[in-house]
Amino acid sequence: MVAHLAPRGRRLLRPSRREAGTALLFVLPFLLLFVVFRFGPAIAGVLLGFTDYAIGGDTGWVGLENFRRLVDDPTFWSALQVTVIFTALSVPLSMVVSLGMALLTRRAFRGSKVFRSIFFLPVVTSLVLAGVVFTWVFAEGGPWSRAMGALGLPAQSWLADSVLVIPALVLVSVWSRFGYGMLILLARLQDVPAELEEAALTDGATAWQRFRYVTLPQLRPALFFVAVIETTISFQVFDMIYVMTGGGPVRASYSLVYLLYDQGFKYFDLGYASAVGVALFVMTIIVALIQRLTLGREQ
Template identity: 55%
Template sequence: MATITAPTPQVRKEPRRKIWTSNGALIAYVFILPYVLFFTIFRIIPALYGIVLSFGEYSLGGSLELLGLDNYRRLFADELFWNALKVTGIYAAVAIPMTVAISLAMAQLCNRVMRGMSFYRSIFFLPVVTSPVLSGLVFIWIFSPDGPLNWVLGSVGIPATNWLQSSFWVLPSLALVSAWMNFGYNMLILLAGMLAIPQDYYEAAQLDGANAWQRFVKMTLPLLKPALFFVLVLETVKSFQVFDTIYVMTGGGPVRASYTLTYMIYDQGFGYFDFGYASAAGVVLLVITLIFSLIQRRLVGRSH
C-alpha cells in the first residue's frame, strides 16, 4: 500500500531590503556627501596629481613635460635627500616614543575618579588647540640661552645650552615641542580606551594579588591595543610630515641638522620652484609612511 506524504508547505521568502537603499542610509549619504566632495577635491585629486607631477617637470607657465623616472633617479642620487631622510628618521625615532609615552602616562593619570578631573583633562587638551606658530615662538624663548629652561638647569649646576643651535640637541628639542603639542589629543583617545575596559577585570586581578604596575602591564596595555595602534599611526604620520615647528623654530638648521624630508619638499618646491622633483620626494615620503604604518599594524594592531 503506497504511503502518502503530505506536501511540504512552501515558505514565502520576503525580499531582503537593501540597507543602502533605506531611508536612513539615504539621509546619511546626504549628510556625508559634502565632506566626501571636499575630501576628494582637496585631498585625493591633488594627491593623484602630485604622483603624476613626480614623473615630469612643471613650469610656472602651466605646462607639464613628462620625464619618466628622471626625477626619481636624481632624487636617489642626491645627498641632500639622504640627509633629509636620515634627519626625518632620527626625529621620528625620538618623537614617536616620547609622545606616546607622555600621552599614555597622562591618560593613566586622568583615568581616576576625583574632584576636578574634568577641568584637568581640559587643561591638558589646551596645547592641541594652540597655534603651532605661537607654540614655536614660545618654545624659542624657552630654549634660548637666557630662557627659563637653562635657568632651571643652571640652578642645579648644569651649564647652559643653546638647544636650537646645537646639531645634537635640536631634534630632541623639536620632538619635545611636538610631544607637548600632541599629547592632549592622544591622551583623550587612550583615555577613552581605558574607560572602555570593564572594572571587573581590575577587581579580579587585585583579588589575585596583582599590584598597580602588573595590572597596567598585563591588562591595560593588551586591552588598549586598538587605541594604541591608532595613536602610533597618527604620530608616525605627524612625525614624518613635521613642518610647521621646524619652519618657525629652526628653518632646517643648524647646518641642516633639522632639515627633514617635508622641509626639503617645501624648499625644493617653493624655494627653487622645482615642483616635479619636490613631488617625487613627496611620493617617497608617502610610501615610507605607508610602510611604517603597515609594520605597526602587524606588530601592534593585530588582534589575537
C-alpha cells in the same frame, strides 16, 4: 494580531530605494568636494613626480628621473635621517606621556575634568605661536638655558646646537601633541571592564602585573591608532621647524617636508618636490604596516 504587525514594523524600518536615492543626493555634493579637493591633489602630486614641471616652464614626462635624483641627492638622505631620528624620539615619548597622563586622570576626582582640559589645551594651541614662545624658551639666556645652568649643565641655546636641536624640537612636539593621545587612551581605559582588574587583584596581582596583563592588552587597538597618528604627524613635521630653526643649524633640523617646501616653493621645481612627497607617502605607509603587524594584529 501582533504576529501580523511585527513583520510590517520591520518593513517600515527598512528605507526604500527612493529614500536612499534622496539621501545620496544630499550627500553627493559634499562627497564630490571631498574627492576633488582631497584625492584630486594627491593624484596630481603623484603624477607630477614623474614630470619636470616647474612654474613658468614647459612640462615634460621624465619617468623615474626625479626618483633617481632622490637616490643621488645627499640633501634628501640628510633630511630623511633628520626625519627618522625625530620620529624615533618623538613617537615613543609622546605615547608614554599620553599613556601616563591617561592613567593619571583615569579615576574621577575633584578637579579631574579641569586637569584633562589643561592637558588637552596644547593640542588646540597654534603651533606657530607655540614655536615663537619656545624659541625664546630655548634661546641662550632663556628659561631653559638658565635651568640647565642651575643644574650644572652647559647653559647654551639648544636650538643653536646641531646635536641638541632635535631633542629640543621633540620636547615641543610632545608637549603640543600628547593631549590628543591622552584623550584617545583615556576613552579606551574607561571602557575596560572593572571586573577584570578586580579579579586580578583578588588573585594577588600587583599594580604592575594588573597593568601589564590586564590593562595594556585592552589598550592595544587604541595604542595602534595613536602610534599611526603620531608617526604620520612626525613624518610631516614642518611648521614648528620653520618657525623655530629654519632647518638649521647647518641643516641639523632639515626635515623631508622642509626639503619639499624648498624645492617646490623656493626653487619652483615642483616635479622634484612631488617626488619627495611620493617618497614620504610610501615610507609612511610602510611604517604604518609595520605598526599594524606589531601593535594592531589580532591576538
